[in-house]
Amino acid sequence: MNQPELIVQLQQGDEQAFKKLVDEWQDMVYNTAVSIVQNEDDADDITQDVFIQVYQSISSFKGESKFSTWLYRIVISKSLDHVKKKKRKKRFGFVQSLFGNAQEEEIHPEEFNHPGVLMENRERAAELFKAMEQLPDNQRIAFTLHKLEAQKHQDIAAIMNISLTAVESLIARAKGNLRKTLNAYYTKTNF
Amino acid sequence: MKNNRDINRLTDEALNSLDGAGRATAKPYLLTRINARMQNQNEKESSWDNALKFISRPAVALAGLCLIIGINAMVVSYNYPGKTTTATEDQYVSVDEYSSSSIAVLKDFENIEP
Numbered sequence: 001m002n003q004p005e006l007i008v009q010l011q012q013g014d015e016q017a018f019k020k021l022v023d024e025w026q027d028m029v030y031n032t033a034v035s036i037v038q039n040e041d042d043a044d045d046i047t048q049d050v051f052i053q054v055y056q057s058i059s060s061f062k063g064e065s066k067f068s069t070w071l072y073r074i075v076i077s078k079s080l081d082h083v084k085k086k087k088r089k090k091r092f093g094f095v096q097s098l099f100g101n102a103q104e105e106e107i108h109p110e111e112f113n114h115p116g117v118l119m120e121n122r123e124r125a126a127e128l129f130k131a132m133e134q135l136p137d138n139q140r141i142a143f144t145l146h147k148l149e150a151q152k153h154q155d156i157a158a159i160m161n162i163s164l165t166a167v168e169s170l171i172a173r174a175k176g177n178l179r180k181t182l183n184a185y186y187t188k189t190n191f
Numbered sequence: 192m193k194n195n196r197d198i199n200r201l202t203d204e205a206l207n208s209l210d211g212a213g214r215a216t217a218k219p220y221l222l223t224r225i226n227a228r229m230q231n232q233n234e235k236e237s238s239w240d241n242a243l244k245f246i247s248r249p250a251v252a253l254a255g256l257c258l259i260i261g262i263n264a265m266v267v268s269y270n271y272p273g274k275t276t277t278a279t280e281d282q283y284v285s286v287d288e289y290s291s292s293s294i295a296v297l298k299d300f301e302n303i304e305p
Binding site: 019022023026027028029030031034035040043044047048051052055114115116117118121122124125127128131147148149175178179182183186187 | 197198199201202204205206207208209210211212213214215216217218221222224225228229232
């Protein structure tokens with residue numbers, strides 16, 4: 001079954017088509033989510049949310065863009081929403097701690113190890129992920145899609161709905177900012 | 192002692208640490224969990240739907256409207272009689288002022304000899 005057929009069947013509410021869609025795209029959705037939110041459990045929740053939204057709103061997919069582009073947009077939007085919500089919670093937790101009501105829930109783990117990173121690179125990758133948190137959203141998304149989803153610049157441009165030059169500029173600025181942050185980090189710490 | 196060359200080397204290592212990284216794979220039984228969540232959502236939605244259907248029945252809506260109007264009428268009737276009572280009390284006071292005892296006192300004043 002090719003992709004347009006699969007989408008037509010999905011739009012008709014075919015459960016087998018939905019199963020096929022989940023099987024085919026689950027790793028892409030999960031990997032993108034985990035690279036952005038940097039937490040495996042949260043990424044799992046987002047992955048489920050994404051597929052539920054796809055199931056509920058597949059009728060609105062008109063085929064004007066590639067299906068993968070549409071799916072990436074949903075994952076990115078949900079992941080960024082999650083990051084924002086977590087930041088808000090963190091701020092609220094800080095305010096609560098000032099009044100002596102420290103939140104018990106762990107807001108952010110110290111170090112994130114991406115499951116796909118090679119073992120010998122894990123330590124440096126964790127430092128890179130920490131630095132990535134400080135990037136503006138658009139630089140972070142462009143860098144993540146480029147590095148962890150191995151997306152071509154043209155595809156990133158389609159996903160982010162910007163020009164090719166804008167993507168190149170975002171990635172270059174992301175690398176520059178990451179270099180600055182990492183340089184400052186290694187200058188301060190004893191390694 | 193850290194020197195710039197070491198720092199630059201570490202920075203480059205970190206920046207290149209994602210090279211050759213594979214995709215993280217989703218946890219098993221994803222479809223089962225998605226189906227369970229969708230079913231859960233549908234149950235929640237259906238209970239709301241039932242509540243809305245019940246409220247929108249003409250008989251229920253009319254009864255609710257009558258109840259609200261009745262409560263309003265009760266509140267109004269509770270608040271306004273108080274004012275009527277006050278007015279009556281004022282009338283009593285003014286009547287008292289011209290009562291026979293007051294007139295008698297006035298007459299006493301008139302009868303006082305210089």
